[in-house]
Amino acid sequence: MAVSSQAARPITGRFVLVTTVAFFAVVISVNMVMMRLAITTLPGTEVDSAYSASLAYQREIDAxxxxxxxxxxxxxxxxRRPDGSAAIALEARDHAGAPLTGLSFLARLERPIDHRADRAIEITEAEGGSYSGRAEGVAAGQWDLVIEGDADGGRMFLSKNRIQLN
Structure with a gap:
């Protein structure tokens, strides 16, 4: 029967120091990578100042x-078309059903969770209360369609709807 003549290696202070430093180096490295990923993928805040947003709230209620x-x-x-573009058509009518002309509409496609992907759509008037526009680079998925109508130097219409584009 063969017996190993190698003696077990003793644990020294140097070994404990090296393994402790290596352990914390791995933990700190992983934390730094995770922080970097979290910071670069954070879409940002919804509003910069909640106080300023609260002051504008009454104006929004009046509007x-x-x-x-x-x-x-x-x-x-x-x-949404297969090439990634999106076409929008608007039809605007007043309370009596007459076409609304001469308005300046602006539409935005906003991602619900990442505003870096938002797309503005320039809207042009076609005829008799009909408006149209187009946006490029629109990915499939959920979007918020925001439509603003301006006239006489002020906002006259605002609509925000959740839509699904395929």
Missing amino acids: ARQQNERDWRVRAHID
Whole structure:
């Protein structure tokens, strides 16, 4: 029967120091990588100052009340094409059903969780209350379609709807 004549290696202070330093180096390295990934993928804050947003809240309430009193009907239809572009068509009518002309519409496709992917859509008036626009580089998935209508130097219409583009 063969017996190993090698003696077990003793644990020295140097060995403990090296393994402790190596352990913490690995932990710190992993933490640094995770922090870097978290910081670079953070989409940011919704508002920069909650206080400023709260001051503007009353103006938003008044604008919504005025919009309801105007009783405008704005219908939107958006299609995403296979090349990644999206076409939007708007039809704007007043409370009596007459076409709304001369308005300046702006549309935005906003990602619900990452505003870095937002796309602005320039809207042009076609005829008789019809407006259209196009955006490039629109990925499939959930979006918020935000439509703003301006006239007389102020916002007259605001709509925000969650949509699914395929």
